[in-house]
Amino acid sequence: MEKKIRILIGKPGLDGHDRGAKVIAAALRDAGFEVIYTGLHQLSESIVEAAIQEDVDIVGLSILSGAHMTIFPKILKLLKQKNAEHIIVIGGGIIPEEDIKKLIQMGVKRIFTPGAPTNEIVDYINSIIH
Amino acid sequence: MELLQRFLKGEKPAIARVITKIENGTDPKLLEDIFPHTGNAYYIGITGPPGAGKSSLVNAMVPKLLENNKKVGIIAVDPTSPFSGGALLGDRIRMNDLALNENVFIRSMATRGSLGGLASKTKDVALVLDAAGFDYVLIETVGVGQVELDIAQVCDTTVVTLVPESGDAIQAMKAGILEVADILVVNKGDRTGADRLIMEMKFAFELRVHNSDWHYPILKTTAIENIGIDELVSTIKSHKEYLEKSGKLETERKNKLVIRVNELIEEKIKTHLHEYVIDQKQLKKMIDKAYERKITPHYIIDEIAKKIF
Numbered sequence: 001m002e003k004k005i006r007i008l009i010g011k012p013g014l015d016g017h018d019r020g021a022k023v024i025a026a027a028l029r030d031a032g033f034e035v036i037y038t039g040l041h042q043l044s045e046s047i048v049e050a051a052i053q054e055d056v057d058i059v060g061l062s063i064l065s066g067a068h069m070t071i072f073p074k075i076l077k078l079l080k081q082k083n084a085e086h087i088i089v090i091g092g093g094i095i096p097e098e099d100i101k102k103l104i105q106m107g108v109k110r111i112f113t114p115g116a117p118t119n120e121i122v123d124y125i126n127s128i129i130h
Numbered sequence: 131m132e133l134l135q136r137f138l139k140g141e142k143p144a145i146a147r148v149i150t151k152i153e154n155g156t157d158p159k160l161l162e163d164i165f166p167h168t169g170n171a172y173y174i175g176i177t178g179p180p181g182a183g184k185s186s187l188v189n190a191m192v193p194k195l196l197e198n199n200k201k202v203g204i205i206a207v208d209p210t211s212p213f214s215g216g217a218l219l220g221d222r223i224r225m226n227d228l229a230l231n232e233n234v235f236i237r238s239m240a241t242r243g244s245l246g247g248l249a250s251k252t253k254d255v256a257l258v259l260d261a262a263g264f265d266y267v268l269i270e271t272v273g274v275g276q277v278e279l280d281i282a283q284v285c286d287t288t289v290v291t292l293v294p295e296s297g298d299a300i301q302a303m304k305a306g307i308l309e310v311a312d313i314l315v316v317n318k319g320d321r322t323g324a325d326r327l328i329m330e331m332k333f334a335f336e337l338r339v340h341n342s343d344w345h346y347p348i349l350k351t352t353a354i355e356n357i358g359i360d361e362l363v364s365t366i367k368s369h370k371e372y373l374e375k376s377g378k379l380e381t382e383r384k385n386k387l388v389i390r391v392n393e394l395i396e397e398k399i400k401t402h403l404h405e406y407v408i409d410q411k412q413l414k415k416m417i418d419k420a421y422e423r424k425i426t427p428h429y430i431i432d433e434i435a436k437k438i439f
């Protein structure tokens with residue numbers, strides 16, 4: 001059987017707006033990926049634990065709350081602690097340009113901002129996994 | 131350290147990786163390595179229509195099963211799209227209470243084309259969790275209708291979950307899903323119609339020909355409020371005890387092995403047929419002839435069969 005790309009879509013923290021995450025989850029499903037959606041209000045710890053147990057290739061975090069400079073580093077740190085640095089972290093949300101640069105330096109692979117076409121995200125994922 | 135060693139020590143990343151390898155079929159020898167370590171877990175299946183509350187029921191039941199230092203492995207199956215090949219696996223959303231418990235392991239699986247309510251590899255992944263030392267392996271099927279009965283071929287106890295909106299007793303008297311229930315649960319028990327459904331189900335169950343002395347309990351739960359969960363878990367445990375004391379656990383597990391072996395033989399034969407026996411070009415020519423009504427589909431089969439028998 002062919003290997004399927006597995007992606008966890010997570011909504012960390014207190015941000016309750018999950019329309020974006022759902023749109024992305026549906027687009028990735030339609031692109032043939034296996035998408036694990038863990039729902040709203042997740043602890044960073046739960047997201048990392050789920051990513052490990054589900055053996056995903058990618059974790060995609062949707063953050064619209066402004067807490068991105070706290071949450072992304074925490075997720076990266078937890079993945080490292082658990083020897084799961086092979087899992088690629090990407091993100092999406094309302095995130096300023098200068099923060100994106102810092103996040104990329106920290107080890108987030110890519111950030112998508114509002115208006116990014118879903119097929120661009122799909123193509124990107126295919127290009128980094130294959 | 132080698133993957134298998136880390137796996138046998140119960141390290142979760144290693145368990146996760148072994149599951150991936152088994153699911154993708156990339157390392158056939160792995161199953162041989164772990165098989166001797168299986169046979170110790172008790173398998174519980176949760177099935178029922180979409181939205182019946184299967185995941186919520188699992189979320190509520192597991193803390194009870196964890197008592198006395200037990201460990202629980204969960205496989206949650208959701209459907210793969212036949213159109214895109216992708217899947218949205220959303221059972222974890224309802225299992226948030228369990229996400230960080232160190233004695234719990236949750237794995238979501240997509241059906242990848244299988245139609246019986248489980249993925250074709252679910253049985254093997256259940257063995258992985260068994261070998262990893264989980265005392266209970268809980269398997270939650272996709273939302274099912276009437277004929278998706280694979281779950282009963284894996285689990286020692288099968289719990290069928292219905293809701294007041296599921297239909298009346300006539301649905302229950304049809305062949306199918308209720309025939310595999312060891313325990314029937316009417317979830318969302320606070321809704322109108324729950325008691326009536328329970329009455330009707332009791333009647334329908336009485337009409338069944340019982341070929342065992344298990345009493346087929348019907349329970350009422352409200353999973354998200356934790357109502358009826360203690361009784362459900364203790365009923366599962368008494369079913370386990372019943373199977374053990376009557377000797378049925380052994381006979382039924384042997385039956386399941388027979389079913390599994392037959393399945394694997396059929397799979398092997400199918401693959402062999404498609405890879406080595408059926409000549410696709412020749413088949414296409416014959417299909418054209420069949421389309422023109424010059425030969426029958428049965429004639430084609432006989433032609434192919436000649437190569438084997």
